[in-house]
Amino acid sequence: xxxxxxxxxxxxxxxxxxxxxxxxxxxxxxxxxxxxxxxxxxxxxxxxxxxxxxxxxxxxxxxxxxxxxxxxxxxxxxxxxxxxxxxxxxxxxxxxxxxxxxxxxxxxxxxxxxxxxxxxxxxxxxxxxxxxxxxxxxxxxxxxxxxxxxxxxxxxxxxxxxxxxxxxxxxxxxxxxxxxxxxxxxxxxxxxxxxxxxxxxxxxxxxxxxxxxxxxxxxxxxxxxxxxxxxxxxxxxxxxxxxxxxxxxxxxxxxxxxxxxxxxxxxxxxxxxxxxxxxxxxxxxxxxxxxxxxxxxxxxxxxxxxxxxxxxxxxxxxxxxxxxxxxxxxxxxxxxxxxxxxxxxxxxxxxxxxxxxxxxxxxxxxxxxxxxxxxxxxxxxxxxxxxxxxxxxxxxxxxxxxxxxxxxxxxxxxxxxxxxxxxxxxxxxxxxxxxxxxxxxxxxxxxxxxxxxxxxxxxxxxxxxxxxxxxxxxxxxxxxxxxxxxxxxxxxxxxxxxxxxxxxxxxxxxxxxxxxxxxxxxxxxxxxxxxxxxxxxxxxxxxxxxxxxxxxxxxxxxxxxxxxxxxxxxxxxxxxxxxxxxxxxxxxxxxxxxxxxxxxxxxxxxxxxxxxxxxxxxxxxxxxxxxxxxxxxxxxxxxxxxxxxxxxxxxxxxxxxxxxxxxxxxxxxxxxxxxxxxxxxxxxxxxxxxxxxxxxxxxxxxxxxxxxxxxxxxxxxxxxxxxxxxxxxxxxxxxxxxxxxxxxxxxxxxxxxxxxxxxxxxxxxxxxxxxxxxxxxxxxxxxxxxxxxxxxxxxxxxxxxxxxxxxxxxxxxxxxxxxxxxxxxxxxxxxxxxxxxxxxxxxxxxxxxxxxxxxxxxxxxxxxxxxxxxxxx
Amino acid sequence: xxxxxxxxxxxxxxxxxxxxxxxxxxxxxxxxxxxxxxxxxxxxxxxxxxxxxxxxxxxxxxxxxxxxxxxxxxxxxxxxxxxx
Numbered sequence: 034x035x036x037x038x039x040x041x042x043x044x045x046x047x048x049x050x051x052x053x054x055x056x057x058x059x060x061x062x063x064x065x066x067x068x069x070x071x072x073x074x075x076x077x078x079x080x081x082x083x084x085x086x087x088x089x090x091x092x093x094x095x096x097x098x099x100x101x102x103x104x105x106x107x108x109x110x111x112x113x114x115x116x117x118x119x120x121x122x123x124x125x126x127x128x129x130x131x132x133x134x135x136x137x138x139x140x141x142x143x144x145x146x147x148x149x150x151x152x153x154x155x156x157x158x159x160x161x162x163x164x165x166x167x168x169x170x171x172x173x174x175x176x177x178x179x180x181x182x183x184x185x186x187x188x189x190x191x192x193x194x195x196x197x198x199x200x201x202x203x204x205x206x207x208x209x210x211x212x213x214x215x216x217x218x219x220x221x222x223x224x225x226x227x228x229x230x231x232x233x234x235x236x237x238x239x240x241x242x243x244x245x246x247x248x249x250x251x252x253x254x255x256x257x258x259x260x261x262x263x264x265x266x267x268x269x270x271x272x273x274x275x276x277x278x279x280x281x282x283x284x285x286x287x288x289x290x291x292x293x294x295x296x297x298x299x300x301x302x303x304x305x306x307x308x309x310x311x312x313x314x315x316x317x318x319x320x321x322x323x324x325x326x327x328x329x330x331x332x333x334x335x336x337x338x339x340x341x342x343x344x345x346x347x348x349x350x351x352x353x354x355x356x357x358x359x360x361x362x363x364x365x366x367x368x369x370x371x372x373x374x375x376x377x378x379x380x381x382x383x384x385x386x387x388x389x390x391x392x393x394x395x396x397x398x399x400x401x402x403x404x405x406x407x408x409x410x411x412x413x414x415x416x417x418x419x420x421x422x423x424x425x426x427x428x429x430x431x432x433x434x435x436x437x438x439x440x441x442x443x444x445x446x447x448x449x450x451x452x453x454x455x456x457x458x459x460x461x462x463x464x465x466x467x468x469x470x471x472x473x474x475x476x477x478x479x480x481x482x483x484x485x486x487x488x489x490x491x492x493x494x495x496x497x498x499x500x501x502x503x504x505x506x507x508x509x510x511x512x513x514x515x516x517x518x519x520x521x522x523x524x525x526x527x528x529x530x531x532x533x534x535x536x537x538x539x540x541x542x543x544x545x546x547x548x549x550x551x552x553x554x555x556x557x558x559x560x561x562x563x564x565x566x567x568x569x570x571x572x573x574x575x576x577x578x579x580x581x582x583x584x585x586x587x588x589x590x591x592x593x594x595x596x597x598x599x600x601x602x603x604x605x606x607x608x609x610x611x612x613x614x615x616x617x618x619x620x621x622x623x624x625x626x627x628x629x630x631x632x633x634x635x636x637x638x639x640x641x642x643x644x645x646x647x648x649x650x651x652x653x654x655x656x657x658x659x660x661x662x663x664x665x666x667x668x669x670x671x672x673x674x675x676x677x678x679x680x681x682x683x684x685x686x687x688x689x690x691x692x693x694x695x696x697x698x699x700x701x702x703x704x705x706x707x708x709x710x711x712x713x714x715x716x717x718x719x720x721x722x723x724x725x726x727x728x729x730x731x732x733x734x735x736x737x738x739x740x741x742x743x744x745x746x747x748x749x750x751x752x753x754x755x756x757x758x759x760x761x762x763x764x765x766x767x768x769x770x771x772x773x774x775x776x777x778x779x780x781x782x783x784x785x786x787x788x789x790x791x792x793x794x795x796x797x798x799x800x801x802x803x804x805x806x807x808x809x810x811x812x813x814x815x816x817x818x819x820x821x822x823x824x825x826x827x828x829x830x831x832x833x834x835x836x837x838x839x840x841x842x843x844x845x846x847x848x849x850x851x852x853x854x855x856x857x858x859x860x861x862x863x864x865x866x867x868x869x870x871x872x873x874x875x876x877x878x879x880x881x882x883x884x885x886x887x888x889x890x891x892x893x894x895x896x897x898x899x900x901x902x903x904x905x906x
Numbered sequence: 907x908x909x910x911x912x913x914x915x916x917x918x919x920x921x922x923x924x925x926x927x928x929x930x931x932x933x934x935x936x937x938x939x940x941x942x943x944x945x946x947x948x949x950x951x952x953x954x955x956x957x958x959x960x961x962x963x964x965x966x967x968x969x970x971x972x973x974x975x976x977x978x979x980x981x982x983x984x985x986x987x988x989x990x
Binding site: 098126127274672 | 928929934940943949951956958962963966968
């Protein structure tokens with residue numbers, strides 16, 4: 034043969050049966066993509082044993098009707114693609130319904146081999162199938178296999194390859210009554226010139242069914258159509274039924290005779306599956322069990338294992354580095370605590386301030402102290418200052434103490450949450466500022482001699498990837514642009530993707546199990562009533578649960594929804610649930626509103642608003658043309674429960690995780706590098722700058738706030754009018770919003786950079802102050818906590834970032850994703866109601882991308898499962 | 907005429923006719939509910955909809971809306987559970 038024989042496996046949407054077969058045959062290393070124009074997955078790979086054999090895994094379908102996208106792509110592939118042979122994998126535990134599809138496949142004029150899957154399960158039930166007899170009745174080879182246990186698979190494929198090479202075309206079965214067969218013969222005679230002989234039977238039946246897509250492709254004349262219409266109508270009147278129903282009924286009637294001849298049924302007793310099902314979808318126990326399972330999945334994936342693992346990767350591998358030895362960690366922690374407790378930084382800054390008051394020249398002293406490494410000039414500056422201060426006899430008194438977030442503390446150790454306009458603490462009655470009574474020049478020198486403990490000096494410390502790479506590049510003499518691009522742009526972007534793998538892996542381990550064992554369709558069964566009200570189905574529930582942890586796997590989880598329209602809509606809506614990446618932002622809003630005291634209702638409010646946003650958006654989307662139309666039938670098989678084999682389960686998980694890395698990886702990576710370019714390049718427009726275009730950080734005289742002059746700032750300024758109605762029409766807010774497109778938590782750090790707050794975190798009082806000042810209505814905000822939702826607006830329009838990218842990848846079209854983004858953003862802008870904190874971005878990743886200049890510590894959102902109220906360590 | 911929607915849990919019936927059109931009707935037929943099919947209504951979801959039926963030896967779930975397209979006769983109490 035010139036062309037490699039193509040096989041394609043096909044089966045009903047049983048939990049991953051054809052996928053199991055496909056993975057077994059190919060080792061799951063083929064091409065995975067979408068069929069053109071739809072989000073139906075297309076998989077192609079060559080046989081492990083013979084690279085000339087190419088398999089295409091067709092979506093699980095029940096019929097070759099022209100209604101669902103899955104059915105259409107399968108049908109088009111068989112009819113137009115003409116594969117060399119078709120493997121029809123039949124689930125014998127449900128053979129009657131499966132043979133219905135088989136009868137249709139037999140009519141497509143291709144060599145067909147039927148694989149009887151799960152015969153072992155059937156034997157357990159005490160049933161038997163006479164496969165020889167079945168083979169005779171169907172007119173094609175029938176092979177008993179077990180995809181789960183890799184039994185007989187080579188025979189199955191071997192038979193298919195032989196049939197394909199010999200071109201043993203299946204003739205189709207004469208399954209209809211004599212009158213219908215006569216009518217089909219008449220139609221066949223009429224259309225015989227219009228199609229290839231192999232497809233004559235197929236097209237005769239399609240014409241009889243009045244299948245418009247098939248009839249159109251034949252290009253028949255009006256007379257031909259009219260003459261055939263008479264034949265069809267005659268039979269319809271005779272049977273008092275429409276032609277489509279007649280064909281379907283007669284197929285099933287014929288299958289019933291096949292069943293009688295080939296299958297020995299066991300007496301009806303409850304199978305194990307039925308026993309399980311009686312409990313888990315019980316009218317009373319069903320909901321509690323379902324909720325318990327969901328809480329279990331959520332807890333394991335997002336609380337117990339997944340999020341900590343992801344946080345660990347992000348904080349250690351991509352942010353701070355980590356200790357491999359417990360001793361080193363303990364020694365460092367002790368030294369760090371001792372250093373913190375001594376308040377050396379407060380002593381230094383307090384002493385300098387006192388010296389300045391006393392008339393000592395303090396210009397450049399703090400910078401010289403902070404410089405790393407210190408030059409001879411820096412050391413000279415410090416020495417001069419020390420001498421001058423000694424001479425003037427400077428002694429600082431009542432130097433305020435701050436915690437590691439830079440917040441002032443009272444004598445009880447509580448954070449002081451009110452600052453005046455100059456950033457000085459405002460005390461409440463009875464509160465006393467915690468101060469160091471005196472700081473002498475000797476204390477100052479001691480403080481300088483005690484630098485912050487460096488993790489690198491302790492045993493067993495492994496540096497984080499960005500730090501290590503920065504070190505290598507510096508040693509190699511790379512330029513600042515290259516270092517910044519590699520560390521902030523590329524590693525930041527790749528890290529953002531890789532950091533999620535632990536969480537996604539854990540999540541899919543569980544979801545694939547639920548899917549493979551058959552519980553997922555019960556979830557749909559139990560939840561359908563709730564979601565149907567909003568035009569979705571019960572299967573939309575899982576993605577939304579997952580999204581509360583992270584939008585990316587949430588969007589990926591929509592893959593379990595078979596229906597394309599539901600899947601798209603769910604992918605668009607699911608990111609509106611606040612994910613854990615929003616927790617720092619929620620903490621920020623909470624700080625602004627409540628000044629750090631625990632206001633229990635703030636966080637739940639965000640979730641509530643997310644749910645309301647979903648409902649409103651769903652109702653709105655339903656009104657758009659793309660999602661309008663007839664409701665999608667929810668006629669769904671509830672497959673038998675069974676334990677998946679470890680191997681197929683593992684392959685299933687691997688398939689999902691690798692799809693994430695490939696799809697999300699490429700897009701998030703590109704976006705991260707893009708944002709890096711936007712925020713690091715611009716015109717040197719500052720005082721003394723020459724106005725030329727370039728890499729800002731490396732330019733002469735670039736201020737710390739060089740991002741003010743970046744392209745991002747320009748875009749922010751140009752677009753800020755859009756957000757003005759929300760009360761934050763500044764370019765900073767807009768620029769933060771753009772950077773949050775990549776990762777929501779970037780918002781806090783970008784904001785800190787833009788406002789020159791340095792490494793202020795969401796727990797810093799100064800950050801709350803800056804945040805509140807962004808709103809024109811800040812005063813009101815504080816005075817009227819019940820109106821809090823408006824603060825949520827700020828988080829609103831930042832698109833759905835990476836999940837957006839994921840949903841784009843899933844949908845295979847940017848047009849679609851831009852619809853999604855504009856719809857969610859415009860909803861954010863338009864709605865001034867209280868539903869606002871809409872789309873959510875990636876979760877809990879602290880290794881953010883571009884907009885932090887190197888040297889600025891990144892906001893860490895580690896191990897946040899609830900907004901932390903600022904408390905001193 | 908009674909529809910599948912009205913059949914209570916634990917009862918059986920026989921399909922007499924399918925109303926409805928297009929995708930929904932075809933889908934119901936494709937899943938094996940055709941004229942003359944014997945159906946056992948197994949259960950109702952905890953929230954009252956959809957329903958689960960046994961048809962042609964397997965479990966099928968469909969919404970009450972869709973069940974109302976299925977006209978049935980011979981509604982009777984099932985002789986024994988798990989039989990269809």
